[in-house]
Amino acid sequence: DLPTTPFTTPARTARGAAGTLGTVRNLGILAHVDAGKTTLTERILYAAGATHKRGEVHDGTTVTDFDPQERDRGITIFAAAVGCDWQGHRLNLIDTPGHIDFADEVERSLRVLDGAVAVFDAVAGVEPQSESVWRQADRHGVPRIAFVNKLDRAGADLDAAVASIRARLHPAPLVVQLPIGHEEGFTGVVDLVAMRALVWSGAEGAGEAEQRPVPPELAEEAGRRRRLLEEAVAELHPGAFEEFCTQGRLAAGTLTAALRDLTRSGDGVVVLCGSAYRNRGVEPLLDAVVAYLPSPGDVPPVRGTFDGAQQERPADPAAPLAALAFKVTATATGRLTFVRIYSGTLRKGDTVLDTGRGRTERVARILRVQADRHIEVPQAAAGDIVALVGIKGARAGATLCAPHAPLVLEPPVAADPVVSVA
Numbered sequence: 001d002l003p004t005t006p007f008t009t010p011a012r013t014a015r016g017a018a019g020t021l022g023t024v025r026n027l028g029i030l031a032h033v034d035a036g037k038t039t040l041t042e043r044i045l046y047a048a049g050a051t052h053k054r055g056e057v058h059d060g061t062t063v064t065d066f067d068p069q070e071r072d073r074g075i076t077i078f079a080a081a082v083g084c085d086w087q088g089h090r091l092n093l094i095d096t097p098g099h100i101d102f103a104d105e106v107e108r109s110l111r112v113l114d115g116a117v118a119v120f121d122a123v124a125g126v127e128p129q130s131e132s133v134w135r136q137a138d139r140h141g142v143p144r145i146a147f148v149n150k151l152d153r154a155g156a157d158l159d160a161a162v163a164s165i166r167a168r169l170h171p172a173p174l175v176v177q178l179p180i181g182h183e184e185g186f187t188g189v190v191d192l193v194a195m196r197a198l199v200w201s202g203a204e205g206a207g208e209a210e211q212r213p214v215p216p217e218l219a220e221e222a223g224r225r226r227r228l229l230e231e232a233v234a235e236l237h238p239g240a241f242e243e244f245c246t247q248g249r250l251a252a253g254t255l256t257a258a259l260r261d262l263t264r265s266g267d268g269v270v271v272l273c274g275s276a277y278r279n280r281g282v283e284p285l286l287d288a289v290v291a292y293l294p295s296p297g298d299v300p301p302v303r304g305t306f307d308g309a310q311q312e313r314p315a316d317p318a319a320p321l322a323a324l325a326f327k328v329t330a331t332a333t334g335r336l337t338f339v340r341i342y343s344g345t346l347r348k349g350d351t352v353l354d355t356g357r358g359r360t361e362r363v364a365r366i367l368r369v370q371a372d373r374h375i376e377v378p379q380a381a382a383g384d385i386v387a388l389v390g391i392k393g394a395r396a397g398a399t400l401c402a403p404h405a406p407l408v409l410e411p412p413v414a415a416d417p418v419v420s421v422a
């Protein structure tokens, strides 16, 4: 009995992730420079209530671009992790550089993601750099949702952008929205899963979302596209195929579950659209992140080695600590070491082993980065992404672990295909 309105009810996870793990999403926003990643990140933080003042890229007040050099150069050089809450879920956004010169840093951020939103420009479609980042994400087995941005721009064309995804990137695009209006007149989308319209009203960027029935003039087109979506999903997903054959259609619940499975197995890519700049399409994107992308409990245990022996660490708060430092930055707060905790629990004051250097370090403070604020927490556990104060020598890429259970983490392997319809 899956929800029939998938974009308002948190989806259940295929493997029934334990405890709070299931409500965490560690995701990256992957994009070609200029596709709108910074703007989208800002709008996400705004939609999730994490920031009250909307940052604008052009006035240098954005929250994710911490580094002044980065603001000056107008490109996102340094990855930063930032958190917010959406529908009872914690979203940790790991910013990945879109510039080709920072491929190593992209690789490192991809290691700590469980899923990603790939942003495309609705005018340009797939660009060379979006293609290379996409391939990197493939290598790391990162499940993705595609967001075709800038639908308000002159020349924006969702169908053409989807055609370029189909032609140039591997998994089949599964388009779950039909835009309402073109270019300047882009005001909403028909959600093809729930078969209802979402319309954004108000002045530019104000973006209040309102649910409405599908506009009569779009009913036929929406019906046709829903059918295409069902056919594409049935072709890829055995459970959906069976229902499609016996019922002649797919119920919204089946469609949601199948889209989730296909996203997580990497066999399909859900495509949504909008305009980050005008704040249109952000809420349904966040709903899709929660519904389709995996939680830390949905991905396989991380692997590591020590003294030549392979080890696995489950995403279990009670297991020995295993964390990966993926970013070290100097800020007003001091040296911050961003870590992804894969296994175990890290408490303030703990001593951890930097296995590569063979040195122990003491964790003075643990911070959650909530938009532009750092919130000190007494502990953090498997699945979390936090910043540590007090780590003096560990570099990005270092494994930090419990001194009694040493290991060096390997890049996480691709998720197993999960094919099930509840």
Ligand code: GDP
Binding pocket: 031, 032, 033, 034, 035, 036, 037, 038, 039, 040, 057, 075, 076, 098, 149, 150, 151, 152, 153, 274, 275, 276, 277, 278
């Ligand atoms: P990034 O390089 O991917 O981080 O891209 P930015 O977020 O900095 O955006 C690049 C430019 O595109 C900026 O001038 C934004 O104002 C503009 N932009 C971003 N999103 C949209 C959108 O939805 N519509 C339009 N028309 N412009 C946008």
